[in-house]
Amino acid sequence: MSHRKLHIGMSLAPTWLSGDGWRRQDSRVEDLLDSDFYVDVARRAEAAHLDFVFRPDTLFLSAAALENGPGFTSMDPTVLLAALSRETSHIGLLSTVSTSFFPPYIVARQIQSLNWLSKGRTGWNIVTALDGNDNFGIETMPSAEERYARAAEFTQIVRHLWQSFPADSIVCDRTGGRYADSRRVQPIDHRGPFFNVKGPLTLPGYDRAPLPLIQAGASPAGRDFAASVADAVFASAPDMQAAIDLRRDLRARAETHGRSADDILVLPGLSLYLAQTRRQAEELFAETHQRTARVKALANLKAMTGLEVTDWPDDRPVTLADLPPLPSQPRSRTHLDLLLRAIERDTPRLGELLKRPELIGSAHWQVIGTVDDAFDTITAWSEADAIDGFVTLPGGSVDCLHRSINELIPRLAQAGHFRKAYGSDTFYGHLKEK
Numbered sequence: 001m002s003h004r005k006l007h008i009g010m011s012l013a014p015t016w017l018s019g020d021g022w023r024r025q026d027s028r029v030e031d032l033l034d035s036d037f038y039v040d041v042a043r044r045a046e047a048a049h050l051d052f053v054f055r056p057d058t059l060f061l062s063a064a065a066l067e068n069g070p071g072f073t074s075m076d077p078t079v080l081l082a083a084l085s086r087e088t089s090h091i092g093l094l095s096t097v098s099t100s101f102f103p104p105y106i107v108a109r110q111i112q113s114l115n116w117l118s119k120g121r122t123g124w125n126i127v128t129a130l131d132g133n134d135n136f137g138i139e140t141m142p143s144a145e146e147r148y149a150r151a152a153e154f155t156q157i158v159r160h161l162w163q164s165f166p167a168d169s170i171v172c173d174r175t176g177g178r179y180a181d182s183r184r185v186q187p188i189d190h191r192g193p194f195f196n197v198k199g200p201l202t203l204p205g206y207d208r209a210p211l212p213l214i215q216a217g218a219s220p221a222g223r224d225f226a227a228s229v230a231d232a233v234f235a236s237a238p239d240m241q242a243a244i245d246l247r248r249d250l251r252a253r254a255e256t257h258g259r260s261a262d263d264i265l266v267l268p269g270l271s272l273y274l275a276q277t278r279r280q281a282e283e284l285f286a287e288t289h290q291r292t293a294r295v296k297a298l299a300n301l302k303a304m305t306g307l308e309v310t311d312w313p314d315d316r317p318v319t320l321a322d323l324p325p326l327p328s329q330p331r332s333r334t335h336l337d338l339l340l341r342a343i344e345r346d347t348p349r350l351g352e353l354l355k356r357p358e359l360i361g362s363a364h365w366q367v368i369g370t371v372d373d374a375f376d377t378i379t380a381w382s383e384a385d386a387i388d389g390f391v392t393l394p395g396g397s398v399d400c401l402h403r404s405i406n407e408l409i410p411r412l413a414q415a416g417h418f419r420k421a422y423g424s425d426t427f428y429g430h431l432k433e434k
């Protein structure tokens with residue numbers, strides 16, 4: 001196919017340890033807080049010429065979930081990526097920072113610091129977060145509208161701070177004794193509904209390439225925000241039509257913001273359970289999830305829709321009419337809408353519904369099969385203009401992680417769907433490659 005090349009990222013959240021994956025002998029779960037664990041993954045991803053490695057993040061911990069696995073145990077993503085910046089040379093480093101809790105000055109400074117350390121390989125995944133307010137003295141989680149209004153102001157401040165100290169204001173004239181042209185280093189004097197920030201930032205903006213902004217969250221408010229600022233969107237798209245609709249909508253919205261449709265890339269998460277045969281892949285998926293999936297799916301169904309189904313038989317169909325009145329402020333409008341869409345379209349039996357990625361995962365696109373199966377599905381989605389690329393989320397085992405990087409990606413490159421070598425050494429450069 002003569003289609004454009006895909007943009008591919010790789011999760012550094014060890015998705016291959018989820019469910020019971022961590023219990024395998026070779027999982028290295030004891031090394032979860034050892035930087036070498038992540039250096040190994042990042043170097044493999046770089047050897048496959050991926051656009052970026054990516055660290056999602058949350059700022060809360062469910063202690064109860066630790067009984068069954070490491071769950072959301074995590075280091076600060078920007079600090080972790082700083083350790084990787086010296087161990088890699090080309091791959092993009094995408095950190096996640098919520099706009100709901102930190103002050104923008106701190107975030108502008110941390111992300112720009114990582115950008116200097118990595119020589120222009122840093123990106124910021126902008127999230128408005130799902131939870132964690134209790135850890136920041138905020139009584140209830142603000143509504144989605146308020147969070148996105150705050151995110152828009154926050155992002156504008158961060159961008160202005162990055163411009164407040166231009167790198168070329170430093171003249172470094174040893175003879176004349178002049179370090180910088182101070183007139184070009186200006187306060188931003190921002191006063192807004194959520195923040196007052198004077199500026200300038202303590203360090204210059206890295207000037208070799210812009211710093212990519214990625215956004216995750218796909219309600220109408222989330223899409224509009226993404227369309228106004230994001231270079232790429234990390235999306236949940238459990239089926240091809242959901243991805244086609246999302247991509248079409250985001251591209252149209254980008255144009256209403258005066259941007260080009262091609263300025264915004266849609267990169268769904270792709271959960272992969274890969275093995276030598278389809279049957280082994282299905283076993284891998286079943287082994288990984290059998291202990292916890294049902295309990296988790298039942299709890300998620302109740303939390304998202306209020307539906308209590310513990311006494312229902314597995315073959316009972318679920319329809320929209322079965323659902324109690326839905327919450328007006330769902331925790332994530334995106335995930336709720338995807339689930340409702342699946343119920344309306346498929347009228348699934350309860351047993352099938354409880355296996356949906358919206359309930360046991362994060363509503364991501366999923367391939368359970370061989371490398372060939374994954375290759376065929378990715379090619380089909382790309383040819384249908386459903387995606388610009390994807391974020392690889394290997395599941396179940398280290399073997400699946402290695403198969404994804406060492407077999408699937410080279411296969412895509414061989415077929416002309418992905419680069420065979422890096423054409424640039426900045427994150428922005430990778431995203432702009434056609």
Ligand SMILES: Cc1cc2nc3c(=O)[nH]c(=O)nc-3n(C[C@H](O)[C@H](O)[C@H](O)COP(=O)(O)O)c2cc1C
Binds near residue numbers: 056235
């Ligand atoms: C694919 C996807 C990935 C997300 N990743 C994160 C994350 O790593 N950390 C976080 O705090 N929130 C994350 N979120 C939550 C969003 O930032 C947002 O708060 C939430 O989805 C509600 O907004 P929405 O209704 O527009 O989707 C993610 C959401 C989606 C859809």
